[in-house]
Amino acid sequence: MPELRSRARRNRAPNNPDPNPITQPQPAAASVDDDDDENKLSLRTLRRRRGTGQNRRGNSVYNRNNSNNKKKNDAIGGVDDRKNVRAKRSPKVIIETRSFKSEEEEEETRVLRQEVEERAMDEYDSGGRSGDKGLAAEDEGSTAPIPEKVQVGGSPMYRVDRKLGKGGFGQVYVGRRIGHASSSERTGAGAIEVALKFEHRSSKGCNYGPPYEWQVYGSLGGSHGVPRVHYKGRQGDYYVMVMDMLGPSLWDVWNNNSHTMSIEMVACIAIEAISILEKMHSKGYVHGDVKPENFLLGPPGTPEEKKLFLVDLGLATKWRDNTTGLHVEYDQRPDVFRGTVRYASVHAHLGRTGSRRDDLESLAYTLIFLQRGRLPWQGYQGENKGFLVCKKKMATSPETLCCFCPQPFRQFVEYVVNLKFDEEPNYAKYISLFDGIVGPNPDIRPINTDGAQKLICQVGHKRGRLTMEEEDDEQPKKKIRMGMPATQWISVYNARRPMKQRYHYNVADVRLSQHIEKGNEDGLFISSVASCSNLWALIMDAGTGFGAQVYELSPFFLHKEWIMEQWEKNYYISAIAGANNGSSLVVMSKGTQYLQQSYKVSDSFPFKWINKKWREGFYVTAMATAGSRWAIVMSRGAGFSDQVVELDFLYPSEGIHRRWDNGYRITSTAATWDQAAFVLSVPRRKPADETQETLRTSAFPSTHVKEKWAKNLYIASICYGRTVS
Numbered sequence: 001m002p003e004l005r006s007r008a009r010r011n012r013a014p015n016n017p018d019p020n021p022i023t024q025p026q027p028a029a030a031s032v033d034d035d036d037d038e039n040k041l042s043l044r045t046l047r048r049r050r051g052t053g054q055n056r057r058g059n060s061v062y063n064r065n066n067s068n069n070k071k072k073n074d075a076i077g078g079v080d081d082r083k084n085v086r087a088k089r090s091p092k093v094i095i096e097t098r099s100f101k102s103e104e105e106e107e108e109t110r111v112l113r114q115e116v117e118e119r120a121m122d123e124y125d126s127g128g129r130s131g132d133k134g135l136a137a138e139d140e141g142s143t144a145p146i147p148e149k150v151q152v153g154g155s156p157m158y159r160v161d162r163k164l165g166k167g168g169f170g171q172v173y174v175g176r177r178i179g180h181a182s183s184s185e186r187t188g189a190g191a192i193e194v195a196l197k198f199e200h201r202s203s204k205g206c207n208y209g210p211p212y213e214w215q216v217y218g219s220l221g222g223s224h225g226v227p228r229v230h231y232k233g234r235q236g237d238y239y240v241m242v243m244d245m246l247g248p249s250l251w252d253v254w255n256n257n258s259h260t261m262s263i264e265m266v267a268c269i270a271i272e273a274i275s276i277l278e279k280m281h282s283k284g285y286v287h288g289d290v291k292p293e294n295f296l297l298g299p300p301g302t303p304e305e306k307k308l309f310l311v312d313l314g315l316a317t318k319w320r321d322n323t324t325g326l327h328v329e330y331d332q333r334p335d336v337f338r339g340t341v342r343y344a345s346v347h348a349h350l351g352r353t354g355s356r357r358d359d360l361e362s363l364a365y366t367l368i369f370l371q372r373g374r375l376p377w378q379g380y381q382g383e384n385k386g387f388l389v390c391k392k393k394m395a396t397s398p399e400t401l402c403c404f405c406p407q408p409f410r411q412f413v414e415y416v417v418n419l420k421f422d423e424e425p426n427y428a429k430y431i432s433l434f435d436g437i438v439g440p441n442p443d444i445r446p447i448n449t450d451g452a453q454k455l456i457c458q459v460g461h462k463r464g465r466l467t468m469e470e471e472d473d474e475q476p477k478k479k480i481r482m483g484m485p486a487t488q489w490i491s492v493y494n495a496r497r498p499m500k501q502r503y504h505y506n507v508a509d510v511r512l513s514q515h516i517e518k519g520n521e522d523g524l525f526i527s528s529v530a531s532c533s534n535l536w537a538l539i540m541d542a543g544t545g546f547g548a549q550v551y552e553l554s555p556f557f558l559h560k561e562w563i564m565e566q567w568e569k570n571y572y573i574s575a576i577a578g579a580n581n582g583s584s585l586v587v588m589s590k591g592t593q594y595l596q597q598s599y600k601v602s603d604s605f606p607f608k609w610i611n612k613k614w615r616e617g618f619y620v621t622a623m624a625t626a627g628s629r630w631a632i633v634m635s636r637g638a639g640f641s642d643q644v645v646e647l648d649f650l651y652p653s654e655g656i657h658r659r660w661d662n663g664y665r666i667t668s669t670a671a672t673w674d675q676a677a678f679v680l681s682v683p684r685r686k687p688a689d690e691t692q693e694t695l696r697t698s699a700f701p702s703t704h705v706k707e708k709w710a711k712n713l714y715i716a717s718i719c720y721g722r723t724v725s
């Protein structure tokens, strides 16, 4: 069953050194990276922002495209190698939002905790090569025979009758009560028919004893829209849960009705499902796997046949700590996926901690599936399926997604995909969106909406004095997801004591050496490199603390032999960039604080490898892309106490702000045409001024850099790639 997110990455200790280390390079002397510099700089005021309350981490400055700012500044010269060529505006990519037309029906994929496999290209280590481990073993439980009779936890004896359903974790059968033939109880603990959910003791969910789901049913069972569990216990090899018997799932209803469902029915489902989620959320839980298969109606022919239930609580998690009442902490682990690919929220795909918004996003996809009969991301197959589905979800606007649905569906999607991690959803408002579709008389509705009526009454009561106008003020919000995709320069600036910094951009291969030699003559070393349209950008600093530096421009991404040669000479990779044509620029320096280094080139973002290296005491110290490939450099002795990754199909503004608030600062950036990745770290030695700012600009931010310099903010990292405008 679900492994709740652990905080393992905090306070991780260096362990498991590489099995075959080569001769370890000697540790370099600690670098001093805040040297004062030349005369020009003395004009600038040295302001220590720590303690001033301005631009500090709690109020991290985050600047959007600031192209209107015309202020002129005293600055150290930057050079555009194509002086007479106006810096090319990066093309704005508009992603087509048409449906994927494959006729092939996808295989439904539900994963408890999928470690997304990375297709490794190269992985090299200054201390020996290491490889990834495989996935966990398969479940064994599914083949063991189900007992004929069941009696658990003080329950009556049941004969195991026909199979009701099977999921990835359990098998559900009808249990018929033995020995009380005269009993006519249809529901409750003494019912003649119950549902028996069997989970084999060796199944994934039972590694640590009874299924985790039991615990969740203990808290939620019998509350609005959740079936009651009457008994539970272990019999032989099986854990058995005795619960209220329910009827067909919404998927069954849709499937038995020629893959259609009336709009009134879907609107009623929307109304009632929102109220069920509200109740579940009010008890501190997120369901984590909302989909048509998990909504069941009451048994046919009973008074509950029009009542909606939500089952399968095996992936439920807490969004709120019951003792403190606080929202759980935000995290992103891009290698962890929980849920069902077709209905999962984009945040779930990206491995973000589950919260209330995820259930609502999955509900939106569930409703649209029932209404339209298909979702635009069905049909993808193969090992890359999760990535492609997520990319398609990101690129599908609410308009396109809901083009065959009435207006309220689009509004609902817009509301829910714009919810922040810890934002309280406005359930009553979402319910009211669908009210116009269903008839006014609740008695003739195809689905019982009693729960929703109660919720509306409660909210109306609480908000008694609110006027409609005040309520309407809550929206609309800024759209965060479906903006225009764009490729832009992403530049990151850190506050530092005044120093000389120089930039070059649009540098062709042949001009590189000239700039670098000139910089070296002036006492500068390369601190960052980037590439746009196969031309290089170069940042050179007087405050790197390096003692010597070598670089290589190579047609490979990356050139292993050259890197290994330099490792032998005690140089460490200090900056890398890759061009779309597959060439790379690797800069290696002496005087870094690194003790050992390792790098990996991969077709997808190699979070699993990063995670493994974190456990060995390495931290990401450089990152680059070439086309859609990623290169990550990790080092021991990086001077960080913790590190996290933010990865998204757009600029992950919310995640970066949350990390900033927790003391992390961006230390590496890289982006492909599809995704932008940010590595954020907690430094062991806090700088005097922790200010960090980011900028996204279509052209190289030459004017902006000068403005930043005037405020003693210096480029710390730069890349060109996917953002959203």
Ligand SMILES: Nc1ncnc2c1ncn2[C@@H]1O[C@H](COP(=O)(O)OP(=O)(O)OP(=O)(O)O)[C@@H](O)[C@H]1O
Pocket (backbone or CB within 6 Å): 110, 164, 165, 166, 167, 168, 169, 170, 171, 172, 195, 197, 227, 243, 244, 245, 246, 247, 249, 293, 294, 296, 311, 312, 313, 314
């Ligand atoms: N109380 C019930 N009454 C009737 N049928 C039920 C009941 N509970 C579950 N089912 C049926 O059994 C199926 C599997 O149940 P459930 O989803 O709980 O199992 P699971 O192994 O956790 O599934 P999944 O792989 O979706 O997580 C359901 O889709 C449903 O059709």
